[in-house]
Amino acid sequence: MALRPTITLLPPNAALNGQVSPPGSKSITNRALLLAALAKGTSRLSGALKSDDTRHMSNALRQMGVTIDEPDDTSFVVTSSGVLTAPEAPLFLGNAGTAVRFLTAAVCTVKGSVTLDGDDYMRKRPIGPLLDALGRAGLDAQSATGCPPVQVRGTGPLQVKRFEIDGGLSSQYVSALLMLAACGDAPIEVALTGKDIGARGYVDLTLACMRAFGAHIEVLDDTLWRVAPTGYSANDYLIEPDASAATYLWAAEALTGGRIDLGVAAENFTQPDADAMHYIAQFPRMQAQINGSQMQDAIPTLAVLAAFNQTPVRFVELANLRVKECDRIQALYDGLNAIRPGLATVEGDDLLVAADPALAGTSCDALIETHADHRIAMCFALAGLKVSGIRILDPECVGKTYPKYWDALASLGVKFENR
Structure with a gap:
């Protein structure tokens, strides 16, 4: 050996x-990459992180029809139709938790099947609460183990009124649903099933990033958000x-x-x-x-x-x-x-x-x-x-x-x- x-x-x-x-911030870079990919037009992300985690996210988005250029060490230029398309092969996301969880929700908007997988470590990281929340809302996202690999069968336009999620294990589940919710055909509520949420500050990061790309979110209370069906708009965004x-x-x-x-x-x-x-x-x-x-x-x-x-x-x-x-x-x-x-x-x-x-x-x-x-x-x-x-x-x-x-x-x- x-x-x-x-x-x-x-x-x-x-x-x-x-x-x-x-x-640059990994958390903000991966949020901004996804939102720019869901926006019609061209967005420039400056101050971005170039690392394994953001490489997995950007490569997955490229597999789904998004053009991502990298003119320098801290920038991504993202050009998208605003619609993700079904990839020809599974999305391999290494051990990038943000990429797996955010994309598991986002690919519900794809017309067709998407498989999300990762390395041996990722295959031990739970994603069950997010899959349960998507399933209760009528979406088809499944895993045999409660961890990746995940199989999502998307039907295109999102027709959901409410997501309910237990955010106690990870705030990333909540962020994934919030970012997806702006893609609905009507307002969508995202509700916590308990008051506990892991690292609530990261949900605030998500909301700030969503608003920068044109989303409208009402914070109804500590456990409930209402997201308008705005979709996302391309934007130039500076990452701290x-x-x-x-x-x-x-x-x-x-x-x-x-x-x-x-x-x-x-x-x-x-x-x-x-x-x-x-x-x-x-x-x-x-x-x-x-x-x-x-x-x-x-x-x-x-x-x-x-x-x-x-x-x-x-x-x-x-x-x-x-x-x-x-x-x-x-x-x-x-x-x-x-x-x-x-x-x-x-x-x-x-x-x-x-x-x-x-x-x-x-x-x-x-x-x-x-x-x-x-x-x-x-x-x-x-x-x-x-x-x-x-x-x-x-x-x-x-x-x-x-x-x-x-x-x-x-x-x-x-x-x-x-x-």
């Missing part, structure tokens, strides 16, 4: 200072930098006592993960309990930072982390305890990080299994800024959302060993 590649950071023993421009990516740089700054200029202040982000800066700014006296339900992708960053805090930190309401690219609660537990046994414990869906500022300057022999999860690779790189001997498996998995992550750290003076 071939050896899997690893990367080992060499602790810089100095403050990290410099300027880094984070990539990725807040989840920014968290690694903010944490690197805090850990090393440095100053990293991202070109945008934390308070100017609209993405929920920017709230992590509130807790990063507390370091090394982070508060004793942090709720992760509304900034899920930032929790790996905060958990590794907490390992160097002065006092223990309990992370609560993390159930959604179990259905990300991997079971991130388990991956964080395994990785932290590989650095030092007893550094982390799990109680239900809570993660307790024991915290030990004396870790800084020590060495270990820790092999971090990333499970091909970009966020696990990037967060444990932070530990490598302070502890020697941390080897991170499959470092290129960062290409899912931040292909130039290792280059960004190198630009700040961090050195590596690659094997």
